[in-house]
Amino acid sequence: MSSNRNIRLFDICREGTHVLGPGLRYVVWTQGCPRRCKGCITPESQPLDQGTDFNIEALAADIVNNDRIDGLTVSGGEPFLQAQSLALLLQLLRQIRPELTVMVYTGYTLQQLSRIPYATDVLQYVDVLIDGEYIEELNDDKGIRGSSNQRVIALSHRLDKYLASMADGIRKIEYVAQDASSVTSIGVPHKTKTLTL
Numbered sequence: 502m503s504s505n506r507n508i509r510l511f512d513i514c515r516e517g518t519h520v521l522g523p524g525l526r527y528v529v530w531t532q533g534c535p536r537r538c539k540g541c542i543t544p545e546s547q548p549l550d551q552g553t554d555f556n557i558e559a560l561a562a563d564i565v566n567n568d569r570i571d572g573l574t575v576s577g578g579e580p581f582l583q584a585q586s587l588a589l590l591l592q593l594l595r596q597i598r599p600e601l602t603v604m605v606y607t608g609y610t611l612q613q614l615s616r617i618p619y620a621t622d623v624l625q626y627v628d629v630l631i632d633g634e635y636i637e638e639l640n641d642d643k644g645i646r647g648s649s650n651q652r653v654i655a656l657s658h659r660l661d662k663y664l665a666s667m668a669d670g671i672r673k674i675e676y677v678a679q680d681a682s683s684v685t686s687i688g689v690p691h692k693t694k695t696l697t698l
Protein backbone atom coordinates (compact mmCIF):
# COMPACT_ATOMS: atom_id res chain seq x y z
CA MET A 502 0.00 0.00 0.00
CA SER A 503 1.13 3.55 -0.69
CA SER A 504 2.41 5.59 2.24
CA ASN A 505 1.08 8.77 0.73
CA ARG A 506 -2.58 8.08 0.53
CA ASN A 507 -5.48 10.18 1.70
CA ILE A 508 -8.88 9.33 3.02
CA ARG A 509 -11.78 11.74 2.53
CA LEU A 510 -13.72 12.38 5.71
CA PHE A 511 -16.88 14.20 6.65
CA ASP A 512 -15.73 14.72 10.25
CA ILE A 513 -13.68 13.32 13.10
CA CYS A 514 -14.08 13.29 16.86
CA ARG A 515 -10.59 13.44 18.37
CA GLU A 516 -11.86 13.87 21.90
CA GLY A 517 -13.67 10.56 21.76
CA THR A 518 -17.20 9.50 22.62
CA HIS A 519 -18.82 6.84 24.80
CA VAL A 520 -21.97 6.44 22.69
CA LEU A 521 -20.69 4.68 19.55
CA GLY A 522 -19.34 1.52 21.09
CA PRO A 523 -17.63 0.33 24.28
CA GLY A 524 -15.30 2.62 26.15
CA LEU A 525 -14.00 5.92 24.85
CA ARG A 526 -13.76 5.84 21.06
CA TYR A 527 -12.16 8.08 18.46
CA VAL A 528 -14.63 8.48 15.60
CA VAL A 529 -14.15 9.13 11.91
CA TRP A 530 -17.08 9.75 9.56
CA THR A 531 -16.15 9.08 5.95
CA GLN A 532 -17.44 11.31 3.16
CA GLY A 533 -19.62 10.03 0.35
CA CYS A 534 -22.58 7.67 0.20
CA PRO A 535 -24.62 6.73 -2.87
CA ARG A 536 -27.69 5.75 -0.88
CA ARG A 537 -30.39 8.21 -0.04
CA CYS A 538 -31.90 6.54 2.99
CA LYS A 539 -34.99 8.33 4.22
CA GLY A 540 -34.13 9.94 7.55
CA CYS A 541 -30.37 9.64 7.02
CA ILE A 542 -28.69 10.87 10.19
CA THR A 543 -25.77 12.47 8.32
CA PRO A 544 -27.06 13.71 4.95
CA GLU A 545 -24.15 16.15 4.76
CA SER A 546 -21.86 13.16 4.42
CA GLN A 547 -23.56 11.91 1.24
CA PRO A 548 -22.01 14.11 -1.52
CA LEU A 549 -18.96 12.42 -3.01
CA ASP A 550 -17.30 15.72 -3.91
CA GLN A 551 -17.36 17.28 -0.45
CA GLY A 552 -15.53 16.58 2.79
CA THR A 553 -11.87 16.97 3.69
CA ASP A 554 -8.90 14.87 2.62
CA PHE A 555 -6.83 13.56 5.52
CA ASN A 556 -3.40 12.03 5.10
CA ILE A 557 -3.77 8.46 6.34
CA GLU A 558 -0.46 8.27 8.17
CA ALA A 559 -1.09 11.57 9.94
CA LEU A 560 -4.57 10.46 10.91
CA ALA A 561 -3.27 7.13 12.19
CA ALA A 562 -0.64 8.96 14.24
CA ASP A 563 -3.28 11.20 15.77
CA ILE A 564 -5.36 8.16 16.76
CA VAL A 565 -2.55 6.04 18.21
CA ASN A 566 -1.11 9.00 20.12
CA ASN A 567 -4.38 9.42 21.97
CA ASP A 568 -3.74 7.28 25.05
CA ARG A 569 -7.22 7.89 26.47
CA ILE A 570 -9.14 5.95 23.82
CA ASP A 571 -10.13 2.29 23.79
CA GLY A 572 -10.82 2.06 20.10
CA LEU A 573 -11.97 3.56 16.83
CA THR A 574 -15.46 3.73 15.36
CA VAL A 575 -15.82 4.36 11.62
CA SER A 576 -19.12 5.65 10.32
CA GLY A 577 -20.22 7.66 7.34
CA GLY A 578 -21.04 8.22 4.64
CA GLU A 579 -20.23 4.78 3.34
CA PRO A 580 -16.83 3.70 4.68
CA PHE A 581 -16.42 0.93 2.11
CA LEU A 582 -16.42 3.40 -0.78
CA GLN A 583 -12.87 4.04 0.40
CA ALA A 584 -12.07 0.51 1.44
CA GLN A 585 -8.46 0.53 0.27
CA SER A 586 -7.68 3.71 2.19
CA LEU A 587 -9.57 2.52 5.24
CA ALA A 588 -7.69 -0.78 5.20
CA LEU A 589 -4.40 1.11 5.26
CA LEU A 590 -5.55 3.23 8.20
CA LEU A 591 -6.64 0.16 10.16
CA GLN A 592 -3.45 -1.69 9.30
CA LEU A 593 -1.39 1.13 10.79
CA LEU A 594 -3.50 1.15 13.95
CA ARG A 595 -3.15 -2.60 14.36
CA GLN A 596 0.61 -2.41 13.91
CA ILE A 597 1.09 0.34 16.48
CA ARG A 598 -1.78 -0.10 18.96
CA PRO A 599 -3.11 -3.64 18.51
CA GLU A 600 -5.20 -3.35 21.68
CA LEU A 601 -7.46 -0.71 20.09
CA THR A 602 -10.74 -2.25 18.99
CA VAL A 603 -12.35 -1.25 15.69
CA MET A 604 -16.04 -0.89 14.88
CA VAL A 605 -17.35 -0.01 11.41
CA TYR A 606 -20.81 0.99 10.22
CA THR A 607 -21.81 0.20 6.63
CA GLY A 608 -24.92 0.35 4.48
CA TYR A 609 -23.86 -2.91 2.82
CA THR A 610 -24.69 -6.23 4.35
CA LEU A 611 -21.77 -8.44 5.26
CA GLN A 612 -22.73 -10.70 2.36
CA GLN A 613 -22.73 -7.80 -0.10
CA LEU A 614 -19.28 -6.74 1.06
CA SER A 615 -17.83 -9.90 -0.45
CA ARG A 616 -18.28 -8.21 -3.83
CA ILE A 617 -16.77 -4.86 -2.84
CA PRO A 618 -13.10 -4.37 -3.78
CA TYR A 619 -10.73 -4.31 -0.80
CA ALA A 620 -13.55 -4.95 1.67
CA THR A 621 -11.89 -8.10 2.99
CA ASP A 622 -8.73 -6.06 3.59
CA VAL A 623 -10.79 -3.87 5.91
CA LEU A 624 -12.73 -6.65 7.59
CA GLN A 625 -9.59 -8.43 8.80
CA TYR A 626 -9.06 -5.53 11.23
CA VAL A 627 -12.70 -5.06 12.31
CA ASP A 628 -13.98 -6.36 15.64
CA VAL A 629 -17.63 -5.39 15.17
CA LEU A 630 -19.45 -4.57 11.95
CA ILE A 631 -22.86 -2.87 12.01
CA ASP A 632 -24.30 -3.68 8.62
CA GLY A 633 -27.24 -2.87 6.38
CA GLU A 634 -29.10 0.17 5.16
CA TYR A 635 -30.86 2.48 7.53
CA ILE A 636 -34.64 1.99 7.22
CA GLU A 637 -36.45 4.71 9.07
CA GLU A 638 -39.63 2.68 9.52
CA LEU A 639 -37.58 0.02 11.34
CA ASN A 640 -35.99 2.46 13.76
CA ASP A 641 -36.96 0.89 17.10
CA ASP A 642 -34.83 3.24 19.18
CA LYS A 643 -32.69 0.41 20.48
CA GLY A 644 -28.96 0.04 20.67
CA ILE A 645 -26.37 1.78 18.56
CA ARG A 646 -27.72 0.43 15.28
CA GLY A 647 -30.08 2.76 13.40
CA SER A 648 -32.85 0.32 12.53
CA SER A 649 -33.79 -3.23 13.45
CA ASN A 650 -32.69 -4.71 10.10
CA GLN A 651 -29.11 -3.68 10.86
CA ARG A 652 -27.00 -6.29 12.59
CA VAL A 653 -24.27 -5.99 15.20
CA ILE A 654 -21.85 -8.63 13.93
CA ALA A 655 -18.82 -9.82 15.87
CA LEU A 656 -15.86 -10.44 13.57
CA SER A 657 -13.60 -11.11 16.55
CA HIS A 658 -14.34 -12.02 20.17
CA ARG A 659 -12.83 -8.92 21.69
CA LEU A 660 -16.14 -7.08 22.20
CA ASP A 661 -18.38 -10.08 22.79
CA LYS A 662 -19.56 -8.98 26.22
CA TYR A 663 -20.95 -5.75 24.75
CA LEU A 664 -22.81 -7.22 21.78
CA ALA A 665 -26.23 -7.45 23.44
CA SER A 666 -26.16 -3.87 24.72
CA MET A 667 -24.93 -2.60 21.35
CA ALA A 668 -27.85 -4.34 19.64
CA ASP A 669 -30.66 -3.67 22.13
CA GLY A 670 -29.41 -1.35 24.86
CA ILE A 671 -30.44 2.18 25.69
CA ARG A 672 -29.41 4.84 23.20
CA LYS A 673 -27.53 7.84 24.45
CA ILE A 674 -26.50 11.16 22.97
CA GLU A 675 -23.25 12.79 23.99
CA TYR A 676 -22.22 16.40 23.55
CA VAL A 677 -18.54 16.84 22.83
CA ALA A 678 -16.72 20.16 22.87
CA GLN A 679 -14.59 20.04 19.73
CA ASP A 680 -13.02 23.41 20.39
CA ALA A 681 -13.71 26.62 22.28
CA SER A 682 -16.57 27.67 20.00
CA SER A 683 -18.43 24.54 18.98
CA VAL A 684 -20.16 21.52 20.44
CA THR A 685 -20.95 18.36 18.49
CA SER A 686 -23.81 16.04 19.39
CA ILE A 687 -22.97 12.39 18.77
CA GLY A 688 -25.15 9.33 18.90
CA VAL A 689 -27.80 7.26 17.16
CA PRO A 690 -30.21 8.13 15.55
CA HIS A 691 -29.53 11.84 15.65
CA LYS A 692 -27.24 13.28 13.07
CA THR A 693 -24.06 15.00 14.13
CA LYS A 694 -24.63 18.70 14.40
CA THR A 695 -22.15 21.44 15.02
CA LEU A 696 -23.63 24.26 17.03
CA THR A 697 -21.84 27.57 16.95
CA LEU A 698 -21.96 29.18 20.40
Ligand code: SF4
Nearest residue numbers: 534536538541578608
Ligand atom coordinates in the same frame (compact mmCIF):
# COMPACT_ATOMS: atom_id res chain seq x y z
S1 SF4 B 1 -26.22 4.46 4.30
FE1 SF4 B 1 -25.99 5.83 6.09
S2 SF4 B 1 -24.92 7.66 5.31
FE2 SF4 B 1 -25.72 6.54 3.54
S3 SF4 B 1 -27.70 7.55 3.11
FE3 SF4 B 1 -28.09 5.72 4.39
S4 SF4 B 1 -28.10 6.51 6.51
FE4 SF4 B 1 -27.12 8.08 5.21
